[in-house]
Amino acid sequence: MRAIEVGDLVMTYGELHAVDGVSFTVEEGEFFGILGPNGAGKTTTLEMVEGLRRPTSGTARVFGEEVWPRNKRLLPRIGVQLQASSFFERLTAREQLQTFAALYGVGGDRGEAWLERVGLVDKADTRVNDLSGGQAQRLSIACALVHDPDLVFLDEPTAALDPQARRNLWDLLSGLTDSGRTVVLTTHYMDEAEALCDRVAIMDAGRILELDSPAGLVRGLDAxxxxxxxxxxxxxxxxxxxxxxxxxxxxxxxxxxxxxxxxxxxxxxxxxxxxxxxxxxxxxxxxxxxxxxxxxxxx
Missing domain, CATH: 3.30.70 (Alpha-Beta Plaits)
Structure with missing residues (x-):
């Protein structure tokens, strides 16, 4: 079964076609990337596939099921790290992860494990609003993964990280598909997409311009x-x-x-x-x- 099937997806705002007839599939266990300049339609596409936004037209299916209207059966199988996350401001990093774990019905020990995996053990008792931008980003990723989802959406996960933290996170992300988990990533970093993704879709003006493996796209350039x-x-x-x-x-x-x-x-x-x-x-x-x-x- 394919993890994701998107057919002729469209999102319009008046005269603006934010997403204009996008179609693609993602296989189970694949690390799939979506690249594009600002305003290309990447985040809007993801939000429709995640079931957060109703498409103007077209279809989006995850594990064979329609995502809209909001499909509660899919929620335990999906993890989402948004481009901008809102936390419970007065909770510590540990409490934040424990809360997310409880919402998904998993034990608090999962939260402790993810604090270590994203390098936040020394910030476990720090309130979220006192974390740096990069630390908050790592916490956001941990919250998306704490319930061990089958499919993970990561929207520019390393945008606020320094080079060392980015590389450490790559090591973590590269292992996410080892157990059959599927990952969909948007990023502005070309080296990140080359290092992590099995296939990449390049978007602009709401359309997919090219879709292939990073090596296949480079071969086609004839540079x-x-x-x-x-x-x-x-x-x-x-x-x-x-x-x-x-x-x-x-x-x-x-x-x-x-x-x-x-x-x-x-x-x-x-x-x-x-x-x-x-x-x-x-x-x-x-x-x-x-x-x-x-x-x-x-x-």
């Missing part, structure tokens, strides 16, 4: 490879004479050889003993994202 040779290893004139080099750029980091056929170019550098300090940069998911959505600033 050139940039081979950077350390300063002093080669001259611009020598680089231009290497067969397969389309362009040569003299940069502060060294001489950059732009090519669409990297193996023979690198082999020639090896033959000439010029590999010391060489860096090879291929296309990335960020390149795909910018190619599809453009570089203009979004409000």
């Amino acid at each position: 050139p490879t940039r081979v950077t040779v350390a300063p002093g290893q080669i001259t611009v004139e020598e680089a231009r004479r290497i067969r397969g080099v389309d362009e040569v750029v003299d940069s502060a980091d060294g001489i950059v050889l732009v090519t669409r056929d990297a193996p023979p170019v690198v082999a020639r550098l090896a033959e000439e003993g010029r590999l010391d300090g060489v860096q090879v940069h291929t296309g990335t998911l960020e390149d795909v994202f910018l190619s599809l959505t453009g570089r203009a600033y979004r409000a």
Whole structure:
């Protein structure tokens, strides 16, 4: 059975089509990502799939059941970490997790376990409104997972975290699907999607532009490879004479050889003993994202 089936989902606000005919499926045990610039329709799409918002038209099914009208049978099987969470302000982090555990009918020991897993043991007795933004974000994720749901929705879960905390959380999130759990993630971090997701949908203006594995999306971009040779290893004139080099750029980091056929170019550098300090940069998911959505600033 598929975890999620979305068919021609639409959400309109007057003349605005926030979500405009979105269709996709998510398999059980899959880590599925949705990427897009601000206002692309990511959060609205998730809210309809979660059963929090009634679609204008289209269908959304989770584990074979309709999510709207609000389906109470699905609630114990779903965990949701919203982009902005509201807590009981006067409760401590421990009390907050114990409350969520009780609402789902599970023991308070689950809350203690999740405090440790998200690195909040030393903040267990701190009131929620005294936590930093990153700490509150980690608590929000713990609350979404405390009842061990089959399907988890994470809306920009690492947005307020520092780089070290982000990497630690990646380790946690990457293991969520090991026991068959399904995860749906929205994020602005391309490296995060590449590291965690089995497949990624790129959205803009309420539509899905591309959907594939991160590696598949990069292959489809057909981006050139940039081979950077350390300063002093080669001259611009020598680089231009290497067969397969389309362009040569003299940069502060060294001489950059732009090519669409990297193996023979690198082999020639090896033959000439010029590999010391060489860096090879291929296309990335960020390149795909910018190619599809453009570089203009979004409000």
